[in-house]
Amino acid sequence: MENKSVKETGDEIIEEFGLFEDWMSKYEYIIELGKKLPVIDPEFKTEEYKVKGCQSQVWLNADYRDGKIFYRADSDAIITKGIISLLIRVLSGHNPEEVLNADMHFIDKTGLKEHLSPNRANGLTAMIKQMKNLAANYTGKNA
Amino acid sequence: MKTLNLHKDVSFDVQKLREEFPILNQSVNGNPLVYLDNAATTQKPLSVINSIDNYYRTINSNVHRGLHTLSERATEAYEASREKIRDFINAGNTNEIVFVRGTTEGINLVAATFGRTSVNEGDEIIVTGMEHHSNLVPWQNLCREKNANLKFIPVSDEGELILDGFENMLSERTKLVSVVYVSNSLGTINPVKRIIETAHKYNVPVMIDAAQAVSHMKTDVRDLDCDFLAFSGHKIYGPTGIGILYGKENFLEKMPPYQFGGEMIKSVSYEKTVYNELPYKFEAGTPNISGSISIGAAIDFIKSSGYDNLYRHEQELLAYANEKFNSLGGIRIIGTAKEKTSVISFVLEGIHPYDTGTILDNLGIAVRTGFHCTQPLIEQRYKLPGTVRASFAVYNTKQEIDMLAEGLKKVKNMML
Numbered sequence: 001m002e003n004k005s006v007k008e009t010g011d012e013i014i015e016e017f018g019l020f021e022d023w024m025s026k027y028e029y030i031i032e033l034g035k036k037l038p039v040i041d042p043e044f045k046t047e048e049y050k051v052k053g054c055q056s057q058v059w060l061n062a063d064y065r066d067g068k069i070f071y072r073a074d075s076d077a078i079i080t081k082g083i084i085s086l087l088i089r090v091l092s093g094h095n096p097e098e099v100l101n102a103d104m105h106f107i108d109k110t111g112l113k114e115h116l117s118p119n120r121a122n123g124l125t126a127m128i129k130q131m132k133n134l135a136a137n138y139t140g141k142n143a
Numbered sequence: 144m145k146t147l148n149l150h151k152d153v154s155f156d157v158q159k160l161r162e163e164f165p166i167l168n169q170s171v172n173g174n175p176l177v178y179l180d181n182a183a184t185t186q187k188p189l190s191v192i193n194s195i196d197n198y199y200r201t202i203n204s205n206v207h208r209g210l211h212t213l214s215e216r217a218t219e220a221y222e223a224s225r226e227k228i229r230d231f232i233n234a235g236n237t238n239e240i241v242f243v244r245g246t247t248e249g250i251n252l253v254a255a256t257f258g259r260t261s262v263n264e265g266d267e268i269i270v271t272g273m274e275h276h277s278n279l280v281p282w283q284n285l286c287r288e289k290n291a292n293l294k295f296i297p298v299s300d301e302g303e304l305i306l307d308g309f310e311n312m313l314s315e316r317t318k319l320v321s322v323v324y325v326s327n328s329l330g331t332i333n334p335v336k337r338i339i340e341t342a343h344k345y346n347v348p349v350m351i352d353a354a355q356a357v358s359h360m361k362t363d364v365r366d367l368d369c370d371f372l373a374f375s376g377h378k379i380y381g382p383t384g385i386g387i388l389y390g391k392e393n394f395l396e397k398m399p400p401y402q403f404g405g406e407m408i409k410s411v412s413y414e415k416t417v418y419n420e421l422p423y424k425f426e427a428g429t430p431n432i433s434g435s436i437s438i439g440a441a442i443d444f445i446k447s448s449g450y451d452n453l454y455r456h457e458q459e460l461l462a463y464a465n466e467k468f469n470s471l472g473g474i475r476i477i478g479t480a481k482e483k484t485s486v487i488s489f490v491l492e493g494i495h496p497y498d499t500g501t502i503l504d505n506l507g508i509a510v511r512t513g514f515h516c517t518q519p520l521i522e523q524r525y526k527l528p529g530t531v532r533a534s535f536a537v538y539n540t541k542q543e544i545d546m547l548a549e550g551l552k553k554v555k556n557m558m559l
Contacts, residue, residue, distance in 0.1 A: 027501070027505060027557070028557060031557055031558065055529070056495055078494075078498050079498050080495075080498075
């Protein structure tokens with residue numbers, strides 16, 4: 001995974017989503033991803049790490065190791081967790097510049113954005129923004 | 144529609160009624176639409192849609208201004224609707240009927256005029272713990288501005304008001320009691336008449352947020368003896384962007400205008416303005432004319448359906464949903480008051496309302512999830528991250544409740 005570019009991982013997700021016939025199956029897949037998302041420490045589930053603009057609660061933070069960003073996130077809603085899992089898969093393990101310039105075309109191509117109601121799409125946008133903001137904190141730093 | 148001649152023990156002809164609502168006949172996400180978000184807004188019958196259409200096709204013109212024929216026709220229709228509303232809620236006269244944007248504006252108007260002129264430092268306003276934000280935030284804001292105190296009538300675990308201590312809360316410091324008639328998130332029908340009687344013993348005026356009441360039951364302002372009451376057109380099968388503020392004439396007379404401009408004036412010179420009479424003093428600018436007229440069509444729809452039929456049908460749906468939900472298991476109903484309208488707020492054990500709502504939406508079932516604009520009630524009082532709310536209207540069917548129950552089973556299978 002670490003060798004893949006953001007775009008490559010995105011393409012991989014588009015392909016996976018293409019295998020499902022209907023949105024119910026896609027949701028089942030997202031829910032599975034959500035259930036598998038690693039549990040995070042309660043210390044990271046505080047107000048300070050909350051992403052504003054989501055209907056469900058989302059907590060997000062990141063570690064910076066060897067010049068790369070590793071995200072850690074959780075939500076109290078499983079579908080949200082599944083979507084977070086996709087975002088982490090695409091963005092984690094890249095350097096800050098890559099995250100900031102990340103091509104998130106998979107969100108449109110999978111129909112995720114279109115399928116989410118504006119309320120939920122706002123939440124998605126807020127999560128991506130926060131992930132990029134975290135990356136911005138580390139730009140220019142050497143590994 | 145006009146021929147819906149229903150007897151008390153004949154069941155409601157829902158299928159026929161549904162034909163009056165073209166929006167219901169569609170697919171959403173590949174499934175037939177099941178619209179159960181009626182507490183947020185109701186769908187519109189053809190008579191209302193036609194009324195809006197007809198207004199713009201035939202008489203669109205500004206009211207109370209021109210002496211030309213169209214303007215006179217528009218004015219006549221506008222004022223006829225005001226009279227229809229007066230009759231509908233049994234107000235004393237049309238001076239007491241103010242057209243506003245909706246319940247929110249009605250409450251804001253009272254807060255900004257009556258509130259600002261009669262509440263002073265150390266005074267008190269009483270609301271309940273189950274207010275919609277629209278009957279909470281305006282008073283919070285006013286109290287903050289005036290250094291006044293906002294007090295809350297507490298809510299029980301079942302979602303009923305605990306009124307034991309209410310009389311003790313009232314004093315000469317109390318300037319207003321503002322209470323929701325029917326809780327939008329729980330469906331509780333509050334004993335507002337009793338609250339009004341008690342408050343009046345201490346000469347405290349009472350405002351009623353009737354947004355969730357008027358579509359379900361006869362609302363009679365003189366019987367209630369409320370001092371102010373507000374409701375929205377779009378929740379009673381009428382258009383959005385139009386609502387009614389009722390106020391007793393003696394209060395409205397004393398209140399300063401809310402907004403300033405055209406229509407609300409009698410005469411204007413460069414130096415000063417003489418304000419118009421009631422109710423125009425509160426209707427600055429060109430009003431929502433088509434909405435004001437078409438809310439009349441919505442009232443005709445309710446009248447022709449008949450409150451008795453409507454209420455009985457909705458209560459049947461509520462009872463049926465309760466039964467279904469109980470047999471489903473793993474579901475917690477939030478709000479089990481004895482007197483309820485057709486609102487059922489719930490959580491599936493171990494499943495976030497957001498997840499439930501997302502899957503239901505995918506099945507074509509429209510419900511509301513979240514705090515329902517009553518965040519303190521859901522979050523602070525009931526310690527929940529939100530609820531799922533299904534709210535039934537006159538056109539809903541038991542079959543739709545079956546589909547909701549099936550949908551919930553599916554959600555449980557997927558999530559647990």
